[in-house]
Amino acid sequence: MRYIKTIDDITKDGNVEFGEGYEFVERTEDADAILMRSTDLHGYELPDGIRAIARCGAGVNNIPVEEYAKRGVVVFNSPGANANAVKEIVIAMMILSSRGIVQSMEWVRNNAGDPDILVNAEKAKKAFVGHELKGKRIGVIGLGNVGSKVANAAVSLGMNVYGYDPFISVEHAWALSQDVQRVGTLEDLCRGCDYLTLHVPSKADTVGMISTEQLDLLAPGAVLVNFARETIVDEDAVDTALHRGQLSWFATDFATPKTVLMPNTFITTHSGAGTGEAEANCADMAISELKDYLENGNIAHSVNYPACSMGKARAASRIACLHANVPNMIGQITRILADDNANVQRMVNESAGENAYTMFDTDEHLDSSTIEALKRIPAVYRVRVIK
Numbered sequence: 001m002r003y004i005k006t007i008d009d010i011t012k013d014g015n016v017e018f019g020e021g022y023e024f025v026e027r028t029e030d031a032d033a034i035l036m037r038s039t040d041l042h043g044y045e046l047p048d049g050i051r052a053i054a055r056c057g058a059g060v061n062n063i064p065v066e067e068y069a070k071r072g073v074v075v076f077n078s079p080g081a082n083a084n085a086v087k088e089i090v091i092a093m094m095i096l097s098s099r100g101i102v103q104s105m106e107w108v109r110n111n112a113g114d115p116d117i118l119v120n121a122e123k124a125k126k127a128f129v130g131h132e133l134k135g136k137r138i139g140v141i142g143l144g145n146v147g148s149k150v151a152n153a154a155v156s157l158g159m160n161v162y163g164y165d166p167f168i169s170v171e172h173a174w175a176l177s178q179d180v181q182r183v184g185t186l187e188d189l190c191r192g193c194d195y196l197t198l199h200v201p202s203k204a205d206t207v208g209m210i211s212t213e214q215l216d217l218l219a220p221g222a223v224l225v226n227f228a229r230e231t232i233v234d235e236d237a238v239d240t241a242l243h244r245g246q247l248s249w250f251a252t253d254f255a256t257p258k259t260v261l262m263p264n265t266f267i268t269t270h271s272g273a274g275t276g277e278a279e280a281n282c283a284d285m286a287i288s289e290l291k292d293y294l295e296n297g298n299i300a301h302s303v304n305y306p307a308c309s310m311g312k313a314r315a316a317s318r319i320a321c322l323h324a325n326v327p328n329m330i331g332q333i334t335r336i337l338a339d340d341n342a343n344v345q346r347m348v349n350e351s352a353g354e355n356a357y358t359m360f361d362t363d364e365h366l367d368s369s370t371i372e373a374l375k376r377i378p379a380v381y382r383v384r385v386i387k
């Protein structure tokens with residue numbers, strides 16, 4: 001039996017299925033792995049028994065991924081699984097910021113008792129005249145799973161679309177409409193934009209990336225949409241730009257003590273991924289990642305360890321070593337296996353950044369003294385006897 005601790009409501013209806021051989025536990029101390037969403041794990045006391053964490057969703061700034069890597073904990077996310085949901089709400093925010101829809105609905109609600117409301121609405125409506133997205137210039141920062149979809153949707157709405165992403169993946173570059181014009185600098189992207197939308201992760205080079213300098217380059221009265229993370233924008237600069245009219249609207253998914261006091265805002269409850277479809281997609285992907293890791297040692301979509309697969313564990317024994325990406329690891333591991341006279345059927349070694357993963361199948365079970373010797377290799381963080 002394997003034990004899973006869930007943190008956060010993974011789906012609205014509470015449906016989360018791991019299937020046979022798995023049980024949910026209340027206490028993290030009793031779990032092998034964690035399935036979670038947005039809870040902040042910085043400062044969380046993670047028990048040593050936890051081998052893996054799957055974040056149902058994209059952003060992992062709520063998880064100390066490098067610290068966990070050094071403890072031999074593999075962190076997964078579910079790339080792309082909620083991207084369509086975010087794309088749709090971002091487009092909705094752009095339309096809300098352009099058409100006086102909310103204000104017009106408010107007028108109707110406030111005049112509900114007027115017997116001549118139908119006639120008076122005809123007079124009131126000029127206050128809610130907006131403008132169309134078609135023909136406007138939009139800048140998209142970050143052309144990953146969400147940004148590439150937003151950019152393509154904006155193209156299909158007839159907008160002039162500019163994208164900025166110095167680290168774009170080949171996969172996302174392929175997925176991008178040819179009508180999206182790629183720009184080499186953040187400043188060139190911002191210049192003259194009527195809409196600016198943010199789709200980058202929160203990390204050292206993106207925190208505060210939208211500040212006065214960037215906002216001043218936008219077209220006067222531009223709309224800023226932030227469904228990425230609250231940290232990406234300098235909130236004081238946004239507040240000033242709204243007061244000055246440099247920004248006409250700020251649509252954000254993050255209700256911070258500062259954003260809630262700003263004028264001309266549409267603020268949602270971190271609901272970008274809030275659809276049944278996105279929740280189900282994220283949960284499905286995260287659960288299958290966890291199961292393949294716990295049962296076979298395979299890693300897909302980890303944010304702190306390399307991808308690695310040897311298929312189903314069919315040999316007598318499968319061992320995985322999580323270790324630092326330093327020289328001579330394979331040499332040290334194979335020397336210990338040779339001392340045990342172990343016959344290795346297959347072995348893979350992959351690395352990503354500071355961390356690496358070595359997994360092998362052997363014809364027979366290894367002695368416990370061999371496992372202990374593997375654990376004693378200085379740069380080894382964890383050894384898992386998968387089978």
Ligand SMILES: NC(=O)C1=CN([C@@H]2O[C@H](COP(=O)(O)OP(=O)(O)OC[C@H]3O[C@@H](n4cnc5c(N)ncnc54)[C@H](O)[C@@H]3O)[C@@H](O)[C@H]2O)C=CC1
Pocket residue numbers: 057058059060079080082083086141142143144145146147164165166167168169172199200201202205206227228229253270271272273274
């Ligand atoms: N509001 C919500 O509910 C949701 C918010 N998000 C947020 O949106 C972010 C993006 O999500 P995805 O598109 O799924 O992630 P992704 O990883 O597919 O795409 C992120 C893109 O940002 C680019 N990037 C990284 N650093 C950059 C920089 N300095 N300048 C420009 N581009 C840079 C990367 O190259 C990548 O293409 C997530 O990290 C998360 O913070 C994601 C999903 C739901």
Ligand SMILES: O=C(O)C(=O)COP(=O)(O)O
Pocket residue numbers: 037038056057058059060082270271273274
């Ligand atoms: O996927 C992301 O990065 C999100 O921000 C979604 O967060 P959530 O899972 O809805 O709490």
